[in-house]
Amino acid sequence: MEAANSIRFRNALVFLRHQLRSTYACRPRHQQQCRTNVNSSDSPVKKNFSKDTVAKFINQGIGDMKNITHPTPGLLQTLEDRGFLGQFHGNRQEFTKLTNGEVIHIYAGADATASSLHIGHLMVLMPMIHCMLHGHRISLVVGIATARIGDPSGRLTERTGMRDRQLGERTFRFGTDITQQLSSLLKSAINYARERGYEEKNIGRRHIASNLQWHRNVSIIDFMQIVGHRSRIGEMMLRKSVSERLKSEEGISFSEFSYQLIQAMDYWHLFSNLGVRLQIGGSDQWGNITAGCDLINRMVNEAAWVDEQPTPALIKNMAKPYGLTVPLLTTSSGEKFSKSTGGGNIWLSASKTPPFTLYQYLLNRPDDVMEQWLKYFTLLPMETINEIITEQKEHPERRPAQKKLAYEVVSLLHGTARANKCVKTTAIFFGQTDEPNGLEKREETLKLGLTKSDVEGISSRFFWEPVLAINVIGMPLEKALVAGGVAPSNSQARTLLKSGAISIGPHLRQIKLTNETIILSEEDLIDEKILLIKVGKNKLHVMRMEDKNTMKQAIAEKQDPEEATRDSEPKPVPQTRLQRKRLARNVKKAATVQRKARREQSNKTSKAFQYEKQVAREQPMGRQEFDSLVEKALDRTEKKSTSWISRAATGIQFSGMKVSKKSDEQE
Template sequence: MRHLVVQSLCSARPVLRPVATRFRGTRWQSQAAPRSLVTELQDRGLVESITGPEGQLSSLVSQQKITLYAGVDPTASSLHVGHLLPLMNLLHFYLNGHHAIGLVGKATASVGDPSGRTTERNSIEALRLRNQFSSLWTQIDKFFSSGTSYAISRGYNPENFGKRELVTNGDWLEGLGLVEFLSTVGRHVRVGQMLARESVKARMESAQGINYAEFTYQLLQSYDFWWLNKHKGCRLQVGGNDQYGNITAGIDLISRLRKSSGEAEGPSDTFDPAYGLTVPLLTTASGAKFGKSAGNAVWLDETLTSPFELYQYFVKLPDEVVEKHLKLFTLLPPPEISAAVAKHAEAPEMRSAQHLLAREVVTLIHGPQKAQRAQIQTQLLFPSPGAKHNFSADDIVDAFSGEMVDVPRNELVGEVAAKIMRRVAAVKSKSEAENVIRAGGVYWGLEGRRVEDTKAVVAQEWLLDGKVLVLRVGKGKFVVVRAV
């Protein structure tokens, strides 16, 4: 999560062997012996690489509950879809009994991490930083609360859940003096190793170069990992694929400080190695990273990207990625995902797998009610060929709350449809309404029954449950009229 797709990851990474897809978690189990949570995350595509000897982290997680963290700097007022990958890792660990920590980098945000960037990050004014910090803190807390409810609704057992916590590095960095920091951290770090990191080399070779604050960012992030390791027993940092360098720098610092004189004390009497787990970066079809600076962010804040727009993002994904995204962004077990994909293949024009994905994600982020509203709005505005709806009038009223037009019943039923279209601003004039009707572009009801005659009047049967008239004008304009 730090830039949420969290802290940096850049140098050479060990290649992980592919593992057969299967999900156990706390909800679904096969007849075979339980497998490590790490293996399950690999199956879901949530793991890009893992530090340390192959299988060591997986064995550790199988044998004991661990503490892990992922961090994000408040460089924007909202998280975006790309941040979901490290967050989903934290959520899976939490649901399986581990201690998941979300870190909001209040202190490091004003410095700027160069990882995954080609230009210098602008400094952040103090007031804006405070506002963005508060916003991200609230969002991550909401994600875990909503994620917990979502997991329970999908069959997870709350008795198996672990602990979740939010922290900020402002608590330990803002009071740390430069001399103390250099003596504690600086003398244990080799400049050659810092220069060798891919994120640093790429920026140094660019036309803009890299400033000193960005160059030393990896030290601050390393200190975060060390502090959490020392004070909270944190063994694992999760981060985006572009954060590998920063994560390994933190692992190295932990090792050096724990082994150095006076730094052996900690949460354990023995030296327990730290690990890094990187997640793949969510990119566009062109390979560009999602994010604020890239200008293509799909925000998790509903005031920036509404639940309907978030639903639209996922429902429009191409068929070739929908199974992958169902594994990444939902808690559905693979058997259900496989069944959904198979059903989708029978009638791909219905986009049933995409609708399932979109509803699950919006439920996870915004809750089931807003997911239902987004689904109803989508299926009404963009109906699939031959789709059958069983929505009630109350569903429609809820989905279009604040967007409906109220018309007295005695002025609606029996009135010429063209006049009603003008009255509710579906068209600019009665003549325009008649022209659209002649062109075959006006439909009523959920199943889209065409209005054939310019003199047609609104009949009682046009009203769903006798309460709501749904009119579609042209390809994408919907008007919901409530009889009052």
């Protein structure tokens, strides 16, 4: 009996999805028919079905919902135990019953306002991963279209660069980067979960999309007909993201004011096309989430054909949207992690924040956030987390919670191999290891000397400080400390050296300055180019020796690592027919531009030559001036000048540009 009700329950959603489907994103552009009204007479779907047809449709099921697996119960309880459950839109008891018996579709979005996500986004991504591991379907939406509008939530001023002419190109490029990052993150998360004991057969399906796919096909008239007249200004004004901006000095622009409607359109599209029932977002997204839920409720209530069906109550029950917000991750000063502030300069991209930097950041977090961060950012069972926190309280000097957190997060984002590399590198440089005989192994490694591969485990090329070699090699060590940004002045550099806080070189030789001057030599370099400086117990500085020819490029890479990374990556080989056509079109366009530039340069040269000829006709010149003019002209046209010189030697007389030949007797 329960199985029969379960089938009816989930297939009623399929029925509703097929009836409310928006067709504007599913057809070619020349055949678009935007569903502006669910009651319109020209609706592309059938309005009424016979009772037998509906019963057969719901009882037997269709499409991809036939073979769907049953989820793992307890999703909402898991999110609540880990502290992810904030505000909830809808009936929690009904939602708990729904998720325990049926696979639902859940979505979360992130705007492409930067080339990478940051650690604050894990507060939304981790609940999505938990939903996937419970067997539910998830969709991650990259907001390329919404990024061009600008979300006012949690901001007192408008985003910088929103009026830039290259905004569209920048957001599209950022969207591509974030899409690739999310795809890699989900694969790494599945491998991470498999290693932690999760069964792969219980993992739900995942999907990544961009909202530009459907927004690009909707005109402003269609948007106003679908969303505009179903939204109320009073409700929009009361939402926190709008009311706070209205109180500020800058106010709010109309584009930012309409952002909640565009995000509501995203929810409606995903609901009507993919059957999405739940949206997850940060606590600052509550107004945008409720706007989407209100739009879906109004669209369904306006559909008169639902009441004409044999089971209207069951169909309307399937149309209940839900929303969930999670707490925001804040910095030590209470400020929200955001892409515009660099997420505390902790990015999820390995090219922007190396795994070792992320590992050290988490390793140095205070004790009071360890329990909550272990629940947030790891998939460890709650019993294991409680054991770690108990050990942390008994032996705080060992820092077991920080070590476990750092290892688990790096494993989740970058894989177990890189996490093990971070543990090994930390043991070498800082002596922090729980491995038996770990300190003895460290001494043996330092005795042999560090290599380039050991330093590459610290950071990528673009995080090294470029230094001109001739300015520091053979000079006092204080100059190297100032040039590499270790100390702001020579006096403070000498203070560090006298205190014994500085260790340099492949053997991490400790320096303690007395009265003598210590000269930096090439023996202190690793691989003859890298200078490693350790300050205190847990700070490292890496400098790379450059010459005059490479210094300019190194500074450019340091200032713009994203562009340098993009330029250093190999160009992808076109695989599909569309990619090959696009590549051929770009090559043809570049050739046309070059040909046009050559034509303009040729015309410019020709005009200059004609002008010189005109001046020569009007103003007579001497023999020497004319010879110089002829040589210039011959150089431009790449002709030999021997014939002109021979003619001049045989008695050609010049008068301006007129040429007359005299006989030898007259000469």
